[in-house]
Structures are given as structure tokens and as C-alpha cells.
Amino acid sequence: MRIPTIEIIQDKDLPKNYTDLMNKWRKIEFGPDEIKHFKKDYFPSAKFFFVKDGKEIVAFGGLRDISISYLGKNHKILGICNIISIEKGKGYGQILISAMISYLKKTGKTGLGFTKKTAFFKKTLLNIRKDFIKRFVYRNPITKEEIVDNAGDGIYYDGKDGFIKKVLSTNSIVYIDIPHW
């Protein structure tokens, strides 16, 4: 059996065949309206992780820049996003998340995502916080309109900033700059 490899690519450097493949699978897994412009929609920056079996991409996911306002202070974390395993049930999802955690460990950054696929993430080394999304409110920077999403458990790795620990130590609202990442 071949050992899977990991390729990490910055959003602006993504080849077209990679973005086409991700959009094909986003449509299949998330619905027809879920296609992305990978070089624009992940502003200001994102890194994408690819699990490869030889030349074939078998799973992928992203870490994107998220700006947060919490207790009057600004924080920068990485949003765990775009997680799809193309060949399911072969351990590729697990390998993908391990690679993303290694990156977070190496950089010391905090990674946070929201999911309804908690049963899978429980098998990874990410921490889980039930219904964590209820603490997070999107506030449109221009209109100040607020959007609350009520469905989703938190999956996270707390970085050197201890951001998640700080959030868990209060009940205050956390303002995010992207409604769904």
C-alpha cells in the first residue's frame, strides 16, 4: 500500500485543476450553490491541505484567516473549512486533520471550525465543544447586521494565544467577520 502524502498550497497559488476538483466535490457534498472562487472568497488568505495517494487527491481541507472581536480586543485565528474526503472510510479524513493539526502546532496558531459531523471529528485529535457556534455572532462591518447560526459543534486546537480557553472562561459574545467559513 502506498503511503499518502500531504501537499499544502496557498489560495493564490492553487492550480485550476485543484479548484475545479474542490468545487466538484463541494457541489456533491454541500449542494449546487456551494461553489467557491478559491482565490477571492477566502480573503484575506487561506492555505489548502491535500491528501494524495500518488498523484490522486483523496481528501482536502483549508485553514483560512479569521478576524475576531472578543471583549473589546481583536484576535486572529485560523478557520477550519472546506473539509471533504473524496474516498471515504479509508482513513484519509483522519490523515487530513492530523496534517492540519501539525501545521497549527508548528505555527502556534489557534484553529476553529464548526460542524454537524461531530462523530467523525471525535475520532481526530481536535477538541470538541458542543453547540459552540451559539457563542459566535457574525456582525457585518458596514451595516452592523448580526447573524446567529444555531447549529454546530465547535472543533478546535487552541494555539499559543490560548484564545479558546479565554472564550470558554466567560459567557460573552464572540464577534466574527465571516458568517460561515
Ligand SMILES: CC(C)(COP(=O)(O)OP(=O)(O)OC[C@H]1O[C@@H](n2cnc3c(N)ncnc32)[C@H](O)[C@@H]1OP(=O)(O)O)[C@@H](O)C(=O)NCCC(=O)NCCS
Ligand atoms: C466527514 C468526512 C470528512 C470523513 O472522512 P473519511 O475519510 O471518511 O474519514 P476516515 O476514514 O478518516 O474516518 C476516521 C474515523 O472516523 C469515523 N467516521 C468517518 N465518518 C464518520 C461519520 N460520518 N460518522 C461517524 N464516524 C465517522 C470512521 O469510522 C473512522 O473511525 P475508526 O478510526 O474508529 O475506524 C467525510 O465523510 C466527508 O467528506 N463528508 C462529506 C463532507 C463533510 O461533511 N465534511 C465535514 C464538513 S464540517
